[in-house]
Amino acid sequence: MTTTPRRVLVTGRTGQVGRDLARAAWPAGLEPVVIGRETLDLTDPEAAEAAILGGDIALVVNTAAYTAVDAAEENEDLATRVNGDGPRALARACAAAGIPLIHLSTDYVFDGAKDGPYVEDDPVRPLGAYGRSKLAGEEAVRAECARHVILRTAWVFSAHGKNFVKTMLRLAAEKPALRVVADQHGCPTAAHDIARMVVEIARQLVLEGREGAWGTYHLVGAGPTTWHGFASAIVAAQSARTGKTPPVHPIATADYPTPARRPANSVLCTDKVRSTFGVTPRSWTDTLAEVLADVLVDAPVEPGP
Ligand SMILES: NC(=O)C1=CN([C@@H]2O[C@H](COP(=O)(O)OP(=O)(O)OC[C@H]3O[C@@H](n4cnc5c(N)ncnc54)[C@H](OP(=O)(O)O)[C@@H]3O)[C@@H](O)[C@H]2O)C=CC1
Ligand SMILES: Cc1cn([C@H]2C[C@H](O)[C@@H](COP(=O)(O)OP(=O)(O)O[C@H]3O[C@@H](C)C(=O)[C@@H](O)[C@H]3O)O2)c(=O)[nH]c1=O
Numbered sequence: 369m370t371t372t373p374r375r376v377l378v379t380g381r382t383g384q385v386g387r388d389l390a391r392a393a394w395p396a397g398l399e400p401v402v403i404g405r406e407t408l409d410l411t412d413p414e415a416a417e418a419a420i421l422g423g424d425i426a427l428v429v430n431t432a433a434y435t436a437v438d439a440a441e442e443n444e445d446l447a448t449r450v451n452g453d454g455p456r457a458l459a460r461a462c463a464a465a466g467i468p469l470i471h472l473s474t475d476y477v478f479d480g481a482k483d484g485p486y487v488e489d490d491p492v493r494p495l496g497a498y499g500r501s502k503l504a505g506e507e508a509v510r511a512e513c514a515r516h517v518i519l520r521t522a523w524v525f526s527a528h529g530k531n532f533v534k535t536m537l538r539l540a541a542e543k544p545a546l547r548v549v550a551d552q553h554g555c556p557t558a559a560h561d562i563a564r565m566v567v568e569i570a571r572q573l574v575l576e577g578r579e580g581a582w583g584t585y586h587l588v589g590a591g592p593t594t595w596h597g598f599a600s601a602i603v604a605a606q607s608a609r610t611g612k613t614p615p616v617h618p619i620a621t622a623d624y625p626t627p628a629r630r631p632a633n634s635v636l637c638t639d640k641v642r643s644t645f646g647v648t649p650r651s652w653t654d655t656l657a658e659v660l661a662d663v664l665v666d667a668p669v670e671p672g673p
């Protein structure tokens with residue numbers, strides 16, 4: 369006997385996580401419907417209703433967001449409309465349709481002053497406009513849709529889109545040396561690893577009808593590092609292929625001025641998501657190797673002069 373698969377609406381089709389959710393291995397009972405801005409612009413609350421109500425949807429996964437951290441300082445209104453008001457409209461529509469919402473958030477809701485990994489109920493205090501806008505989204509989701517799973521992830525990388533890995537590959541090809549901050553600690557996370565775990569959580573919520581696990585979870589790659597540590601690993605892997613090894617100099621945050629302030633420590637503890645959903649985030653060193661292989665197949669990085 370076959371049953372009709374349950375439809376899971378995924379936003380952010382062109383984004384890192386949305387793209388990998390489209391490519392992920394979904395169980396037979398779930399059918400991802402991955403949509404982009406042209407179908408659901410998060411700044412249009414009526415679009416959220418239209419996409420969810422009457423769409424025969426069993427779950428929504430919201431990966432779409434305004435993610436330009438520095439630009440958000442000058443565009444906080446737009447960032448807040450996309451990251452705060454957009455999720456509010458989605459959450460309202462989910463509640464009206466009687467379905468749960470998985471919503472992605474960020475380590476940048478924390479101020480970075482904690483000594484040690486952040487747990488889910490640690491106090492939040494974003495340092496910048498992007499973090500404030502994402503915090504507004506978390507609060508709106510909690511207020512509007514009781515059946516929610518908020519997943520805070522961090523330092524997302526993939527072979528596609530804009531991310532730190534792609535930036536470092538480009539700089540390593542162009543520059544004789546790199547300078548990267550060594551006093552900001554966090555957890556690099558591969559988009560395909562997020563996608564794999566989101567699918568498993570979706571399976572439990574929809575196919576097992578799991579109730580009672582609603583709330584906020586940290587979901588990041590295993591193995592804390594610094595941006596300098598991350599950059600060094602990227603460049604080392606790259607130089608094994610190109611034979612070029614530009615040095616990666618550790619610098620202080622003060623020596624790399626940016627419009628947005630970033631947390632000095634945003635290492636997240638993943639015990640809660642592991643014990644609740646039985647998912648195990650993979651080491652970023654392993655997933656980095658997979659992403660680099662993908663980058664080089666898709667768009668070989670030119671060697672520098
Ligand atoms: N990237 C990172 O390092 C981190 C990301 N996160 C969170 O994880 C989630 C996924 O991030 P990631 O995949 O990297 O994001 P990307 O920046 O790769 O993609 C963002 C997506 O959001 C879409 N989007 C932007 N504005 C709108 C809008 N007004 N209406 C509809 N869609 C819109 C973009 O569409 P378009 O192509 O049309 O612009 C794109 O598909 C986000 O919630 C983000 O805040 C959390 C921690 C780290
Ligand atoms: C390019 C470059 C950056 N840096 C620093 C700047 C900054 O402190 C750090 C990371 O820079 P990026 O701008 O790539 O990363 P950033 O945009 O801060 O990445 C963040 O994006 C949002 C969406 C999130 O939610 C966060 O989890 C996080 O992934 O590296 C250097 O030190 N040297 C360099 O050459």
Ligand SMILES: [Mg+2]
Pocket residue numbers: 435436437438
């Ligand atoms: Mg950035």
